[in-house]
Amino acid sequence: MKDFKMRFKKSMIRFWKSFKSGAVRLYKTLTYNTKTKVGLAILLLFVIGAFIGPIIFPYNPLTNEVNKFAPPSAEHWLGTDNLGRDLFRQMLYGSRDVLVIALLTSIFTIIIAVAVGISSGFIGGMYDRVIQTITNLFLTIPSFPIMIIMASFFTIEEPVSFALVLSIWNWAGLSRAIRAQVISLKERDFIQICNVMGMRKSHIIFKELMPNISSYIFINFILIMRNAITASVGIMMLGLAAFEPSNWGAILLRAKDIGALLIPEATLFWLTPIIAIALFQAGAILLASGLDETLNPRLRRN
Amino acid sequence: MENKKPNKVKQVLVAIGTFIRDFLFKTRFLWRRIGFALITLLLATIFGFFLIKMMLGDPVTMFAKRLSDERRIPMDEAYRLATMLLNYDPNATVWQQFGRYVSGLVKGDFGTSMYRNDVTVTVIIKNFLPWTLFISSLALLLSFLIGILMGGRMAYKRKGFFNAGANSFIVVSGAVPDYLWGMILIFIFGVTLRWFPIQGNYDILLELKGWPFITNVLYHAFLPIIAFSIVQIGGWALAMRGSALGVLGEDYIYAAKARGLGERTIVSRYLRKNSLLPLITSLAMSFAVLFGGSPLMETIFNYPGFGSEFSKAIGTRDYFLIQGLMVFMSFVMILANLIADSLYSIIDPRIRRDNT
Numbered sequence: 001m002k003d004f005k006m007r008f009k010k011s012m013i014r015f016w017k018s019f020k021s022g023a024v025r026l027y028k029t030l031t032y033n034t035k036t037k038v039g040l041a042i043l044l045l046f047v048i049g050a051f052i053g054p055i056i057f058p059y060n061p062l063t064n065e066v067n068k069f070a071p072p073s074a075e076h077w078l079g080t081d082n083l084g085r086d087l088f089r090q091m092l093y094g095s096r097d098v099l100v101i102a103l104l105t106s107i108f109t110i111i112i113a114v115a116v117g118i119s120s121g122f123i124g125g126m127y128d129r130v131i132q133t134i135t136n137l138f139l140t141i142p143s144f145p146i147m148i149i150m151a152s153f154f155t156i157e158e159p160v161s162f163a164l165v166l167s168i169w170n171w172a173g174l175s176r177a178i179r180a181q182v183i184s185l186k187e188r189d190f191i192q193i194c195n196v197m198g199m200r201k202s203h204i205i206f207k208e209l210m211p212n213i214s215s216y217i218f219i220n221f222i223l224i225m226r227n228a229i230t231a232s233v234g235i236m237m238l239g240l241a242a243f244e245p246s247n248w249g250a251i252l253l254r255a256k257d258i259g260a261l262l263i264p265e266a267t268l269f270w271l272t273p274i275i276a277i278a279l280f281q282a283g284a285i286l287l288a289s290g291l292d293e294t295l296n297p298r299l300r301r302n
Numbered sequence: 303m304e305n306k307k308p309n310k311v312k313q314v315l316v317a318i319g320t321f322i323r324d325f326l327f328k329t330r331f332l333w334r335r336i337g338f339a340l341i342t343l344l345l346a347t348i349f350g351f352f353l354i355k356m357m358l359g360d361p362v363t364m365f366a367k368r369l370s371d372e373r374r375i376p377m378d379e380a381y382r383l384a385t386m387l388l389n390y391d392p393n394a395t396v397w398q399q400f401g402r403y404v405s406g407l408v409k410g411d412f413g414t415s416m417y418r419n420d421v422t423v424t425v426i427i428k429n430f431l432p433w434t435l436f437i438s439s440l441a442l443l444l445s446f447l448i449g450i451l452m453g454g455r456m457a458y459k460r461k462g463f464f465n466a467g468a469n470s471f472i473v474v475s476g477a478v479p480d481y482l483w484g485m486i487l488i489f490i491f492g493v494t495l496r497w498f499p500i501q502g503n504y505d506i507l508l509e510l511k512g513w514p515f516i517t518n519v520l521y522h523a524f525l526p527i528i529a530f531s532i533v534q535i536g537g538w539a540l541a542m543r544g545s546a547l548g549v550l551g552e553d554y555i556y557a558a559k560a561r562g563l564g565e566r567t568i569v570s571r572y573l574r575k576n577s578l579l580p581l582i583t584s585l586a587m588s589f590a591v592l593f594g595g596s597p598l599m600e601t602i603f604n605y606p607g608f609g610s611e612f613s614k615a616i617g618t619r620d621y622f623l624i625q626g627l628m629v630f631m632s633f634v635m636i637l638a639n640l641i642a643d644s645l646y647s648i649i650d651p652r653i654r655r656d657n658t
Contacts, residue, residue, distance in 0.1 A: 133338065137345045140635040142594045145612060145628060149353070152616050230479040234598050237481070238613055252482075256602070261489050261500075274482050281477035 035290030042283025050099045053092035069265040079268045087272045094246035104163030105228035106221050113171040117178030138172035151240040166228050215295040222288040248273035339640040350629035365416050387414050413626025423626030426611050434607035437523045438592040441530030449538025454574050457546035472536035481598035484529040498525050501604035526603050545577040583642045590638030594631045
């Protein structure tokens with residue numbers, strides 16, 4: 001019993017140490033340059049705004065025709081839309097779904113891309129050839145029209161199915177890049193030594209290959225989130241998948257439908273979602289390129 | 303004399319044989335590519351075929367009903383006509399349907415609209431694709447030129463005002479999708495300043511010839527082209543910068559510096575040419591993507607293009623049109639992919655060995 005306690009304590013200490021060193025490393029990576037810090041700050045702001053914002057600023061979806069296109073004031077920070085509803089709160093309220101869709105799309109895409117890319121690069125041979133032909137098909141058939149088609153075939157009513165539609169045609173490019181990296185890593189000495197030593201395939205994949213491509217995958221995670229937001233807003237703007245009228249794309253669709261570009265008082269109506277998208281995307285770009293500079297030795301040297 | 307003649311013929315035959323063998327051997331990378339392209343073509347065709355099968359309801363009966371109402375013909379007759387026009391018979395076996403579909407594709411028949419009279423995919427390609435290609439290819443060339451100039455300079459001069467400016471331009475321009483740039487540009491230059499028209503491709507009142515027409519078309523195309531370019535410049539600049547950073551580490555750049563060549567000569571003669579090579583494939587691929595048009599951009603500018611036709615077809619659930627447009631787009635993409643890959647491996651022989 002005592003022995004077990006000692007061992008448990010030791011393993012806990014070891015776990016804590018590795019956790020601490022990992023956290024320190026993560027902190028150092030994230031604060032290495034200004035780009036990363038600014039990007040991270042913007043993205044965190046969005047996450048906080050999306051999940052805590054609606055609690056502080058509850059959104060009232062009731063329409064009030066008298067109050068339409070009200071200018072910015074203390075009560076309505078960004079004015080109101082064509083039906084007298086607060087735009088700032090609408091944007092906050094809608095941002096949660098947008099972020100969840102982007103996050104889920106990233107997760108789904110990365111899972112498919114990593115599974116396909118690593119297996120195809122690692123196993124090789126006939127399997128690789130078949131998978132590459134299929135990947136090629138996914139790459140050559142343009143993705144945005146396919147997303148539109150799928151969005152119109154399956155009526156989208158919640159974030160998960162939307163994320164699936166967005167990710168099912170987006171993994172091909174990333175999986176090909178991962179396959180190329182795995183193939184070049186496979187020739188390197190440390191993997192060869194593992195093979196010679198007769199280590200398990202799962203060990204080689206998860207302990208040796210994965211750490212070497214994880215930074216690449218993480219950067220792509222952010223970039224896919226970015227693309228997912230562009231695509232989801234676009235699909236919603238075409239009037240497909242409008243399940244929540246306060247989504248950024250749905251706000252834009254309503255603005256476009258009433259011809260808000262031609263109404264001077266309605267400028268904030270269409271500008272608010274655009275600014276939200278622009279801010280989020282700028283944050284994602286900064287974080288991704290900052291991380292790239294930190295983690296990519298070729299760029300870091302200079 | 304007499305037995306020399308067959309010998310000569312034999313020699314010539316052998317020479318031709320070796321020539322053909324050598325040619326096939328040297329271009330084997332090309333044949334492999336073509337084989338892959340054919341397989342992808344087949345898969346895309348199968349995919350397009352099953353797109354119809356995925357559809358809800360029975361589109362042929364709907365189409366036949368409309369035909370019988372319009373032309374005042376009995377339902378049997380209309381049904382027969384519908385299967386002929388749509389090139390699809392729901393009562394046949396899957397293999398017969400597929401054979402019929404493929405033979406239609408071979409004859410250049412990509413499909414017919416279910417709702418609009420005499421509108422086929424071929425008609426849409428003929429009438430709308432030129433406009434789409436016109437604005438988007440001009441935008442692509444413009445952004446490619448600006449992008450490579452910017453990227454090359456960014457790689458060569460790491461520090462300084464230009465690099466900071468270029469970097470912030472890339473972040474800001476890339477942060478807003480192109481169709482939203484379109485909205486912003488329409489608001490600034492079309493609605494507020496009234497410098498440019500906000501919709502259409504030319505004035506309807508104009509005669510369709512001469513310089514006034516061309517300048518009018520360009521005048522209408524200006525805002526869409528700028529909106530497309532703004533977003534693309536950043537991507538090209540970053541790609542060029544990455545490629546140029548790799549070239550800068552090469553020995554011949556050091557040698558050129560050691561020889562005391564000027565900065566301008568190094569950039570234009572050594573750096574730009576060598577770092578452009580990898581970008582050619584992406585340029586060809588981007589050109590292929592243009593054939594799909596941009597549904598959102600064309601809807602916002604009310605520009606009669608391929609993309610807006612596509613989104614119209616989707617809005618009305620015109621399944622046969624959707625299928626035809628989709629299959630056409632993938633064919634173009636596959637072809638462009640093949641051309642881009644082959645071009646690249648002809649230009650740069652190092653590529654041939656790896657990456658089938």
